[in-house]
Amino acid sequence: MKNGEKISMLTAYDASFAGLIDAAGIDMVLVGDSLGMVLLGYNSTIPVTMEEMLHHCKAAGKGVKRAVLVGDMPFMSYQVTKSEAITNAGRFLKEAGCDAVKLEGGTEVCDTVKAIVKAGIPLMGHIGLTPQTASQLGGYKVQGRDADSARRLLQSARDLEAAGVFAIVLECIPAQLSEAITRMISIPTIGIGAGKHCDGQVLVTHDMLGMFEKFIPSFVKQFANLAPQIKEAVADYNEEVKNGNFPAEEHSFNMQLDVQSLFED
Numbered sequence: 001m002k003n004g005e006k007i008s009m010l011t012a013y014d015a016s017f018a019g020l021i022d023a024a025g026i027d028m029v030l031v032g033d034s035l036g037m038v039l040l041g042y043n044s045t046i047p048v049t050m051e052e053m054l055h056h057c058k059a060a061g062k063g064v065k066r067a068v069l070v071g072d073m074p075f076m077s078y079q080v081t082k083s084e085a086i087t088n089a090g091r092f093l094k095e096a097g098c099d100a101v102k103l104e105g106g107t108e109v110c111d112t113v114k115a116i117v118k119a120g121i122p123l124m125g126h127i128g129l130t131p132q133t134a135s136q137l138g139g140y141k142v143q144g145r146d147a148d149s150a151r152r153l154l155q156s157a158r159d160l161e162a163a164g165v166f167a168i169v170l171e172c173i174p175a176q177l178s179e180a181i182t183r184m185i186s187i188p189t190i191g192i193g194a195g196k197h198c199d200g201q202v203l204v205t206h207d208m209l210g211m212f213e214k215f216i217p218s219f220v221k222q223f224a225n226l227a228p229q230i231k232e233a234v235a236d237y238n239e240e241v242k243n244g245n246f247p248a249e250e251h252s253f254n255m256q257l258d259v260q261s262l263f264e265d
């Protein structure tokens with residue numbers, strides 16, 4: 001934020017995680033379309049549907065008491081027509097209880113951005129590595145490394161601000177470029193793999209807790225490494241079920257019940 005305090009944002013896709021994250025004081029909870037890969041087992045975010053997003057936003061919303069809840073518009077929910085984009089963006093607020101929505105893209109999506117904002121829907125932008133169009137960007141790679149692509153990102157940030165977004169996610173771009181963008185625009189930038197100069201930071205919660213082992217981006221700091229702990233706990237449970245050590249007395253309801261009398265009439 002321009003008063004110097006950084007904005008913290010994490011993803012959550014259900015009520016229990018959203019509740020923990022909210023209680024820990026995080027400013028914004030993002031129901032990202034990353035849920036396609038993290039929760040639903042897809043290989044990319046492309047297959048994620050509006051219905052899946054709304055379902056998880058509703059669940060996450062149940063856990064959030066204080067943080068700003070942002071829903072991610074999935075691929076093809078805002079690209080076809082402006083009117084469809086407004087309708088879909090509105091569903092996040094009306095049906096799923098989100099406070100705001102996010103979509104990917106720069107200058108090329110600004111007409112749609114204007115239409116959504118004009119309809120009264122708070123909107124967050126997302127530029128740099130935009131996973132929905134990663135194949136057009138040469139894969140999951142750092143963006144803005146050469147002068148042309150850096151200039152395009154600067155222009156996109158300017159255009160998105162002018163179009164009315166209230167903040168912009170900068171994903172996987174050089175720290176120097178995100179610093180320049182952050183200085184240039186007056187709305188907050190939220191970085192992911194974009195260095196320390198952004199106004200805020202976002203990570204995928206399952207990455208920073210070490211719960212998603214398929215792929216760990218180099219920009220992720222693991223604040224915990226839960227996958228091995230989860231596997232160990234589950235293996236212990238499995239063993240105790242098999243060997244009869246679980247449940248013990250203290251996990252059972254023992255009552256003065258004359259079971260024999262139940263069989264008599």
Ligand code: KIV
Binds near residue numbers: 031033072169204
């Ligand atoms: O889908 C998502 O989780 C995101 C964040 C990585 C910013 O868009």
